[in-house]
Amino acid sequence: RAAKALVGVRDELKLSLAAVTVLNDRYLLRDEQGRATESTGELMDRVAVHVAATEDTHRAGSSAQWAERFSALLRGLEFLPNSPTLMNAGTRIGFLSGCVVLPLDDSLRSIFTTLGHAAEIHQAGGGTGYAFSHLRPAGDFVAGTGGMSSGPMSFLRLFDTASDVVSMAGRRRGANMAVLDVSHPDVYEFATAKAGARDELSHFNLSVGVTDAFLRAVERGATHRLVNPRTHKTVARVSAADLFGAICEAAHACGDPGLLFLDAINRANPLPHRGRIEATNPCGEVPLLPHESCNLGSINLARMCAHGTVDWDRLTAVTTEAVRFLDDVIDVNVYPFGELADASHASRKVGLGMMGLAELLAALGIPYDSDEAVRLAGRIAAHIQRAAHAASAELAVERGPFPAFADSRFAASQPIRNAQLTSVAPTGTISLIAGTTAGIEPMFAIAYTRSVLGRHLLEVNPCFDRLARDQGFYTDSLATEIAQKGGVRAYPGVPAAVRAAFPTALEIAPEWHLRIQAAVQRHVDAAVSKTVNLPATATVDDVRAIYLAAWKAKVKGVTVYRYGSREGQVLTFAADR
Ligand code: UDP
Secondary structure, X not given: XXXXXXXXXXXXXXXXXXXXXXXXXXXXXXXOOOOEOOOHHHHHHHHHHHHHOOHHHHOOOOHHHHHHHHHHHHHOOOEEEOHHHHHHOOOOOOOOOOEEEOOOOOOHHHHHHHHHHHHHHHHOOOEEEEEOOOOOOOOOEEOOOOEEOOHHHHHHHHHHHHHHHHHOOOOOOOOEEEEEEOOOOXXXXXXXXXXXOOOOOOOEEEEEEEOHHHHHHHHHOOEEEEEOOOOOOEEEEEEHHHHHHHHHHXXXXXXXXXXXXXXXXXXXXXXXXXXXXXXXOOOOOOEEOOOOEEEEEEEEHHHOEEOOEEOHHHHHHHHHHHHHHHHHHHHHOOOOOXXXXXXXXXXXXXXXXXXXXXXXXXXXXXXXXXXXXXXXXXXXXXXXXXXXXXXXXXXXXXXOOOOOHHHOOOOOOOOOOOOOOEOEOOOOXXXXXXXXXXXXXXXXXXXXXXXXXXXXXXXXXXXXXXXXXXXXXXXXHHHHHHHHHOOOOOOOOOOHHHHHHOOEOOOOOHHHHHHHHHHHHOOOOOOEOOEEEEOOOOOHHHHHHHHHHHHHOOOOEEEEEEOOOOOOOOEEOHHHO
């Protein structure tokens, strides 16, 4: 019966087998026996009805109509909100945000309060980010006890252990981001923490918060000061290039740490009077002030294509409705504690992004690693940003601007409902549900095996599959053969134009990864989640070059991943197993 129900769900929304598996295992509501009590279509309706309920507070009786429009948007897989919204809307948990940044001041009370708050957020499926930069370094004086501080790294391990315990009960791992300022005396230990031991800090992404001044010092071969955040005294002078070298070596070894470009982030801070931004959410796409949350949602670009071109009008219409949806989410969200509600209501930040860029490019026959792709990616981001700001301005007329508006850098311009509108999330799971490529990432592979909760599923990129069948070169053994290596670029059995339009992440030179990220970032309010993939043979110098190029390209952060450098990689090619 269960199997039959799944087939029904698949047909209803034309979902892939992987999508149905994930939805069934983690997203659909269940009864006490663990049986799913809703179909995927009903899940979409539950979310739409719950989110639209707030429309009645603005205009009595309008919620039913909006529920219908939101539901069509979700059922059509044209737009999906982040996972916590899909999982929790209309349920007892009720927390819908993808991510939160929490404060960490230099006191035990602050640290343990935040640890407790983080547990609640993880339980609800949200991710948390923190700057550890204000904690006094290891070995520093503790007045209350006359003893010595154990330093940010010890607290970081504590947070990691707590995440481990909480995630066992949840449907989703509580992801974390730890940021440490490059001037913190413990920055070496931080930067190299994950490079040594394999399972160290497995719930954390690490980013070193770097400034323009530090990177200029790296280039000039100058010294760099390490400063105790408690006393503001310089405790050491080190070679900036050596420190940068240690960071790049660690990133080469394991992918961590990434860099956060704090000056670029703060140049775009919509609320500079409320403080300097020091941290982002776990995957880096949303820089936030402490206690702010962000509701993410992504437009499926693969569905914004008609007659061999981008359907710009549809993209405008979907963006407008998506902004309204995300603004409504802020109001129906159940925040686990008051500070979160206050900060989130004050700035009303949302993060509308995109997924399926690579699929769209492939469908249009444009290679991801081409000037044309870079131009189109930038144009799409600009179009979404423009439409999102227009939609938010319209909502401000109807509902008023965000409460901190007078305090923001928009104060002199047209009122706007949200201090931040766009962001590009990784869309790890929602892109799987929508059956398209993740965020603005290229295809990982044309055919591959994905391990979903312990099962190995063979997947062929649906766009490639369709095209191959249409053009008559699909054979059953082709997919299995491609899955050995992943890509088709060097595969003689595939027509040349198709080979060009279907590059995989590892076939694309790192510079192109960065160029696409930079082109999109230019037209995104918050930040962009993007990994620069490197081949297994890449060197530490390659990492250094990419990290410096990223700074010059004015992106807000950068992450590299060298193939095979982490154990338990989710996606692998059969030939490498
Ligand atoms: N996130 C998390 N745990 C996860 C995946 C994601 O806490 O296992 C958070 C994290 O803050 C990330 C954000 O959700 O930055 C968005 O991630 P993604 O777009 O991959 O989530 P999706 O909505 O697709 O599940």
